[in-house]
Amino acid sequence: MPQKRPSLITEAAALAVAGVGLHRYEMGPAVIGAGVDVTVVIVESGDDPGVGGVQDATKVLLRGDAVPALRPRLEIRAPWPLHVFVRLDGGCLPLGTALCRGGSSIPAHLPYALLKLDKPLTREVLDAVRPVPEPGPVPGVDWVGHVESDPIRALEAFVLGWFPAEAAGSIGERTNEGEQPDDLPEALTAFYSVARRRPAVLGFRNPVLPQPQRTSGPLGGRLVFAVDAEGIRDWSVAWPSKTKTSGEDDPRVWLTEDPSTDDPETSPEEEPLSRFLLQYTLYEAMNIAPYQARTYCMPTPCLAPLRSVLRPVPLSPFLPAYTGERFFAAPGLLAAISSDEKEAVVTFAALHRATLTPLLAHGYRWFHFDG
Numbered sequence: 001m002p003q004k005r006p007s008l009i010t011e012a013a014a015l016a017v018a019g020v021g022l023h024r025y026e027m028g029p030a031v032i033g034a035g036v037d038v039t040v041v042i043v044e045s046g047d048d049p050g051v052g053g054v055q056d057a058t059k060v061l062l063r064g065d066a067v068p069a070l071r072p073r074l075e076i077r078a079p080w081p082l083h084v085f086v087r088l089d090g091g092c093l094p095l096g097t098a099l100c101r102g103g104s105s106i107p108a109h110l111p112y113a114l115l116k117l118d119k120p121l122t123r124e125v126l127d128a129v130r131p132v133p134e135p136g137p138v139p140g141v142d143w144v145g146h147v148e149s150d151p152i153r154a155l156e157a158f159v160l161g162w163f164p165a166e167a168a169g170s171i172g173e174r175t176n177e178g179e180q181p182d183d184l185p186e187a188l189t190a191f192y193s194v195a196r197r198r199p200a201v202l203g204f205r206n207p208v209l210p211q212p213q214r215t216s217g218p219l220g221g222r223l224v225f226a227v228d229a230e231g232i233r234d235w236s237v238a239w240p241s242k243t244k245t246s247g248e249d250d251p252r253v254w255l256t257e258d259p260s261t262d263d264p265e266t267s268p269e270e271e272p273l274s275r276f277l278l279q280y281t282l283y284e285a286m287n288i289a290p291y292q293a294r295t296y297c298m299p300t301p302c303l304a305p306l307r308s309v310l311r312p313v314p315l316s317p318f319l320p321a322y323t324g325e326r327f328f329a330a331p332g333l334l335a336a337i338s339s340d341e342k343e344a345v346v347t348f349a350a351l352h353r354a355t356l357t358p359l360l361a362h363g364y365r366w367f368h369f370d371g
Helices: 011-016 068-074 123-129 142-146 151-162 171-175 186-197 273-288 300-308 353-362
Strands: 023-027 030-034 039-044 059-063 082-088 091-101 112-117 208-217 220-227 233-238 252-257 265-272 291-295 326-330 333-339 343-350 366-369
Touching: 011 030, 011 039, 011 082, 011 091, 023 068, 030 068, 039 059, 039 068, 082 112, 082 123, 091 123, 142 151, 151 186, 151 273, 186 208, 186 273, 233 273, 252 273, 265 273, 273 326, 273 333, 273 343, 291 353, 300 333, 300 343, 343 353, 353 366
Parallel strands: 039 082
Antiparallel strands: 023 030, 030 039, 059 112, 082 091, 091 112, 208 220, 220 233, 233 252, 252 265, 291 343, 291 366, 326 333, 333 343
16 A cells, blocks of 8 residues: 655644754754754755755755754764654655764764665655656767767767866866877877866766876886776776887777786776777766666566667677676666676666656666666
8 A cells, every 4th residue: 555645744843843942953955953852854855966955765965064063963873863854835744764874973064964764755755855857958879879980989979968068177287288198099189188178077986097197017018097996906008109100099908907016917908998988988977977776686688678768889898807787878878787698787877867767667676766
């Protein structure tokens, strides 16, 4: 039987839940009532990820100037129960109780707090407090058609369509063209060129370096152009460049594991540099997308309905020794599928929440779902 949506109450009634001795505070748009018995949190409704309010079926974000008096109440072991409400037209909707993710080590000046609801919200309540807006224009997938014939063109088209234009600002300082080696391979030169128009590609979780670094190893001179954020992997091409002597302008990419150790392990990537840079960019674009979703492991035949939705990107699996994900695309949507003949996991990334929401129709079990 579907859970009945709670009735609206007035803000005064919501704050009264805190009990006697009520002190009223504000943290950004949220109102927080601290009483002898309970802490009450009232957030605004709306769709604004990362800014504040309901983030998904289990998380509520408070963001604003820190209130030192609230620090004891926004700890995971706080003795005061925490009741959450959302302000809607006509009153406040109870969302239930929550715990604050954090502890006594949180600085008093921390400008946010993440609350986890004890019971996930139903889809009806979630749509009421965090309505899904129309996505508006979304980037297309024409770039997929260029992957095999002109991967550099595909990379440029994807980046320009997926990432928003930004003011030039410090991008020149970040790329420092004068400090880059001469005679970079064409694909790397193209990447830095498009980065000047879309600086976001230099802000990946695992960055492409603004200035490639020269190094050496068992295979000779290397030019490292991308690194794992934890320092456990890097990617490089042979250096000095062989383009002038051999005509090779799309060199092999080498993955080095544990590059800082005395005995690093280096192996070739499946794709040459031009196609690898597209792989890498797709992977990192998914990592930083504002809306994401991931299924639980499921039988591979369950992927069948996605074939009419997603267009395969003709690239080999990325990081085959780890997840071995193949990429797919739809307007405004990227997907990575890690599978074998029996089981599969799918990860999605989108620029708009409404692009993810239709995926609910497939009936998958979701490990995480921002839609």
